[in-house]
Amino acid sequence: MYIKRLSVQNVKSFRQETVFDLGRGVNYLVGDNNGGKSTVLESLLFLFEGSTAYKWRPDTFYSTNADGPTRVVVDISGGVEELVRQGKYALLQSFLFEDDGEVVLRLERSSQMRTVVQSGKDKSVDVKAVCFWHPERQQFENVTGIDAKVKAIFDFEAIWADAQPGDHIDFANTKTLGRLLDAAFTRFAQTERWKSLVTAHGSAFADDDEESFLVETEKLANDIKSLVEDQYGHAAMRFEFTLPDPSVFMKQGRLHVDDGAGETPVEGKGSGMQRAIALGIIQLYAKAEHTEDTENTTPLILMLDEPETWLHPSAQLRLGDALSVIGERDQVFIITHSPYLIRKFDSRKHRLTVIAGQDHERKIDTSTSFGLFGVGEPTWGEINYRAFGMCSHDFHNELYGFIQKHLDDKKPAGKSAKEEEVDAFLVFQGLKHVKIWERHASFKYPTTVPGYVRNSIHHPENTANIPVTDADLRIATDELVSVVERLVESGNAGVGGVAA
Structure with missing residues (x-):
């Protein structure tokens, strides 16, 4: 699946409804400072994750003195039929419809307080609820309740220019490093050493061995049993300890770095080193052949804000190559001011959006709309001219x-x-x-x-x-x-x- 289209209205400096058509693979966002490039990515996260006490709040995310509600609408496509076959999303089957030859699912989050008639009953809807467009009833409806199901549609990994990359060197299997570790663990689970651990775990928690930990827990279980039977009636019970899931091992992991100043956890290093490691992990992910073998099939959406920071030109070119490879299987968003990264733009596979100007003077061009020479796609020279004012x-x-x-x-x-x-x-x-x-x-x-x-x-x-x-x-x-x-x-x- 991928995000096919984004519409924003009354989001920061985007007062009028503004539509962005997005590509399956790599999406470049380039243009002037303060033009709204980061707002595009923030809008996606606002829709799927909702506002928090410190992110996408009304005082920082909504347009000042807006005429109308703050509203973000997203179309997702490229596999939504498979999504609604999953049990927890089955209730969305009637919400699918066709747009431009693709089956899509349309989501909306709006600050507008309103009442929607669903199944003959009035239901109050506000910014806490993500709504889905019903093509027959011609209205947005909140049918998933809490946002947990919506948050689980995609795995977002966003690395912001002003964030601490250590926050994103994450072992969770929804992140790039976590997916690499998950794939490595899958391979490790085939080794004799893992099989020995399984055997040792079975021995440590055997129910017929006097030295087993389960023997230690029998007295505790019996004490609880006695109390329950005295007060409520018969209730036999026992403890069971299964082999931990790989994710449990991952949560206990830490990455240590020695850069000549002594070994410390990565979060203790400077922001330059942290960012270099985060980008290195992303490039390694691009080369990984086994990440698709993991059980995590949720689509990853990678967001990079000015990844060229602290990278020399040749490193930027290599990063561009790696992101292009990732774009063949995951959707990627790149905010950049680097002509070296832009050099890796491939009109056959990528989408480029130029955001020039601000507020009512803002102009948005896509790679298919501003090819000056009539061939449908801009040259590198034109991209730099349109995006950065470079002649x-x-x-x-x-x-x-x-x-x-x-x-x-x-x-x-x-x-x-x-x-x-x-x-x-x-x-x-x-x-x-x-x-x-x-x-x-x-x-x-x-x-x-x-x-x-x-x-x-x-x-x-x-x-x-x-x-x-x-x-x-x-x-x-x-x-x-x-x-x-x-x-x-x-x-x-x-x-x-x-x-x-």
């Missing part, structure tokens, strides 16, 4: 090349548009000749800023001109983006710049 020579070349190809396709076969033709076209599009390019001492000519930048990129050997500044590159890139957008929107350029 690069590569992106400038892509833009300039798109326009040049557009002009090439209007010429006879085998002919290419020359530099002066491209510059004339840019002037026709409204750009100005504000620069002078000196090819050599006796040949200078006026040009647009994009033309000047293009010549500087392609002719680094020419030192007669003033070097291109960051401001020049920004102006040239913005102007070329504007021209390309007009070409695409008007239908004068198709895929790859081909004239319509």
